[in-house]
Amino acid sequence: MRLLTFSFLKNCTLKSFFNGKPRKYSRVTQTEPKIPQLKGDPNYIEISPTWGTDIKPELRAAILQDMQVYPGFVTEEEEASLLAELEPYLKRMRYEFDHWDDAIQGFRETERSQFKPENQVILDRVKALAFTTDTLPHVHVLDLAAAGFIKPHIDAVRFCGDVIAGVCLCSSAVMRLEHQHEPALALHALLERRALYVMKGVARYEFTHAVLGGERSQWRHRPVPRRRRVAVLCRARPEPSS
Numbered sequence: 001m002r003l004l005t006f007s008f009l010k011n012c013t014l015k016s017f018f019n020g021k022p023r024k025y026s027r028v029t030q031t032e033p034k035i036p037q038l039k040g041d042p043n044y045i046e047i048s049p050t051w052g053t054d055i056k057p058e059l060r061a062a063i064l065q066d067m068q069v070y071p072g073f074v075t076e077e078e079e080a081s082l083l084a085e086l087e088p089y090l091k092r093m094r095y096e097f098d099h100w101d102d103a104i105q106g107f108r109e110t111e112r113s114q115f116k117p118e119n120q121v122i123l124d125r126v127k128a129l130a131f132t133t134d135t136l137p138h139v140h141v142l143d144l145a146a147a148g149f150i151k152p153h154i155d156a157v158r159f160c161g162d163v164i165a166g167v168c169l170c171s172s173a174v175m176r177l178e179h180q181h182e183p184a185l186a187l188h189a190l191l192e193r194r195a196l197y198v199m200k201g202v203a204r205y206e207f208t209h210a211v212l213g214g215e216r217s218q219w220r221h222r223p224v225p226r227r228r229r230v231a232v233l234c235r236a237r238p239e240p241s242s
Helices: 057-066 076-090 117-130
Strands: 045-047 067-070 104-112 139-153 164-169 173-179 186-191 196-199 207-211 229-235
Touching (some): 045 057, 076 139, 117 196, 139 173
Antiparallel strands (some): 164 196, 173 186
């Protein structure tokens, strides 16, 4: 199911020709088509009960704006197409358990700057939805083993800019975001298989984020079985000052 449905409406004035001579007409100023601002599905974000509605409501509004989930962003056929291109490279690698900053356990990763045309169309759709600035030329592919998980961390600003967008393949997962100074201010996001999630702003730099594994992988008190999960990540280019 595709979420990007744009309606382009243009006004036009028809000018006819009489006796073989074109009639003079006034210049019509055309405005750019308005593309609706798409938003993620709020049902896939759940604020922790420890974060009362009267506690920092402005921060609550900001995090709900900066963490968005778009379920069913790619179809089963598109998922299969992406995996068919990525699998030959991923299978050559072993899962690692010693990430450079100890943030990830049970993973293998690669980066790609070129994709087959049918898969590039998918990535272009991600960029059109999630980004208003340039993205890094390499797409990051993170393959997390069934027993793997990502520990709470805040992204380093020197590696990417304000926005990160990830397509979730192979398995659903639960992401927990927790304020770095006030752990009671937390939320969970259900990242279903074939969903897209977009993080920016306070979600990236004021909240830690983690992909839960094992018994902790739960959504609304129900287990979310974790299988191998592949995330295809587009990232904004870092600011020059970073």
